[in-house]
Amino acid sequence: xxxxxxxxxxxxxxxxLRDGMxxxxxxxxxxxxxxxxxxxxxDSGVRELTLLSNNAGVDGFGLGxxxxxxxxxxxxxxxxxxxxxxxxxxxxxELDIEFNPQGTLAERLRAGGAGIAGFFTRTGAGTxxxxxxxxxxxxxxxxxxxxALVADLAIVKAWRGDPFGNLVYRKSARNxxxxxxxxxxxxxxxVEQIVGPGELDPDHIHTPGIFVQRxxxxxANEKRIEQRTIREAVx
Amino acid sequence: MAWTRHQMASRAARELxxxxxxxxGIGIPTLVSNHIPPGLDVTLQSENGMLGLGPFPLETAVDPxxxxxxxxxxxxxxxxxxxxxxxxxxxxxxxxxxxxxxxxMEVAENGDLANxxxxxxxxxxxxxAMDLVAGVRRxxxxxxxxxxxxxxxxxRRCTLPLTGAGVVDVVITDLAVFERPERGARFxxxxxxxxxxxAMVRERTEADYEEDVMA
Numbered sequence: 001x002x003x004x005x006x007x008x009x010x011x012x013x014x015x016x017l018r019d020g021m022x023x024x025x026x027x028x029x030x031x032x033x034x035x036x037x038x039x040x041x042x043d044s045g046v047r048e049l050t051l052l053s054n055n056a057g058v059d060g061f062g063l064g065x066x067x068x069x070x071x072x073x074x075x076x077x078x079x080x081x082x083x084x085x086x087x088x089x090x091x092x093x094e095l096d097i098e099f100n101p102q103g104t105l106a107e108r109l110r111a112g113g114a115g116i117a118g119f120f121t122r123t124g125a126g127t128x129x130x131x132x133x134x135x136x137x138x139x140x141x142x143x144x145x146x147x148a149l150v151a152d153l154a155i156v157k158a159w160r161g162d163p164f165g166n167l168v169y170r171k172s173a174r175n176x177x178x179x180x181x182x183x184x185x186x187x188x189x190x191v192e193q194i195v196g197p198g199e200l201d202p203d204h205i206h207t208p209g210i211f212v213q214r215x216x217x218x219x220a221n222e223k224r225i226e227q228r229t230i231r232e233a234v235x
Numbered sequence: 236m237a238w239t240r241h242q243m244a245s246r247a248a249r250e251l252x253x254x255x256x257x258x259x260g261i262g263i264p265t266l267v268s269n270h271i272p273p274g275l276d277v278t279l280q281s282e283n284g285m286l287g288l289g290p291f292p293l294e295t296a297v298d299p300x301x302x303x304x305x306x307x308x309x310x311x312x313x314x315x316x317x318x319x320x321x322x323x324x325x326x327x328x329x330x331x332x333x334x335x336x337x338x339x340m341e342v343a344e345n346g347d348l349a350n351x352x353x354x355x356x357x358x359x360x361x362x363x364a365m366d367l368v369a370g371v372r373r374x375x376x377x378x379x380x381x382x383x384x385x386x387x388x389x390x391r392r393c394t395l396p397l398t399g400a401g402v403v404d405v406v407i408t409d410l411a412v413f414e415r416p417e418r419g420a421r422f423x424x425x426x427x428x429x430x431x432x433x434a435m436v437r438e439r440t441e442a443d444y445e446e447d448v449m450a
Contacts, residue, residue, distance in 0.1 A: 028302075031300060031306070079361070101364075102282060122328065122369040123366045171301050171311075172284055178319040223300065
């Protein structure tokens with residue numbers, strides 16, 4: 001029987017990492033990020049990375065760990081406002097950034113996984129992010145041509161996964177993970193719970209195992225909260 | 236007297252209609268959720284992939300896997316569903332969201348919106364703002380009438396890089412409300428805050444607009 005489960009992040013990443021590679025990472029802010037794999041990539045010391053990720057983590061957590069360890073050369077992201085080290089490296093010319101509208105980034109990753117070379121979208125038309133891109137009118141409205149994104153390695157975080165690589169995400173921790181899981185030749189998923197064959201309801205699987213080559217159990221599940229907002233109980 | 240942030244949010248909530256699917260931006264727009272008129276059924280969408288946002292959680296119910304686009308912890312409702320970011324922006328670009336309420340640095344008289352970068356300052360990125368203004372049917376802007384340096388924010392032309400061209404339908408500031416019947420039409424002054432006169436609004440506005448139809 002096929003078993004995609006590896007002993008841990010180090011084992012799953014063995015022979016995979018090389019300087020200059022492109023890694024796509026799931027998550028929105030610090031929600032649904034593959035904490036275990038990010039820590040292992042930091043420890044590996046691999047350098048000159050291009051990261052495809054909506055955000056860049058925060059100082060000292062998430063992808064911020066790779067930034068402060070000087071392992072990142074370029075980021076393709078939509079919002080990086082929570083990271084001072086990012087700002088410092090960017091202003092010092094040590095880091096390149098390619099900004100994408102968030103929905104365009106999601107769709108470029110989806111296209112990369114689905115064999116679509118590119119697409120036209122109204123998003124960004126008439127803005128500086130359309131500069132240098134083909135613009136074509138559809139129904140009298142200008143649309144911008146955006147190309148697909150593919151990665152050498154994708155790292156995602158799921159709630160539950162089985163030995164076949166089937167994944168179920170949890171709540172808003174799903175975010176970019178499903179598209180990221182499809183956009184690379186090799187996808188490694190870290191999951192909070194590894195379950196046995198047949199334990200996931202086939203109707204409720206978010207990412208089918210065909211997209212996932214390796215599975216590990218997530219051992220880092222801090223799930224740091226960026227904005228802890230609460231309401232008072234009414235007596 | 237100028238409207239407070241909460242009064243602005245309350246005024247913006249009057250743009251909602253029963254059955255609407257709505258996306259609220261970060262900042263003052265988030266306050267609108269506290270002012271939804273009783274009896275209106277409104278479903279809030281958050282672009283990170285949640286449809287049907289509930290209120291902030293009680294201390295004991297905080298779940299780091301349930302956040303809104305401002306990365307704030309929130310709660311579910313009985314109607315809540317989760318989707319991927321690609322599907323979430325399908326809702327947005329595909330015209331399925333009725334209304335979005337967003338902040339702004341500048342709005343131009345032709346409806347251009349600038350709210351994502353100031354050249355020379357650190358660029359944080361557009362996030363989902365460009366997708367929202369490109370796809371949501373009606374765009375309401377909530378902003379202070381003048382910038383901290385006293386300059387008008389409702390202008391002839393935006394001086395800052397655009398988020399979208401010709402996309403704004405309603406502008407609500409601490410002094411006044413402007414609206415236009417359709418994209419491409421001119422804005423008109425619809426309301427002023429208490430004790431604020433049309434002349435005072437004119438004095439603090441660079442944009443050209445109509446003011447013959449006062450509510």
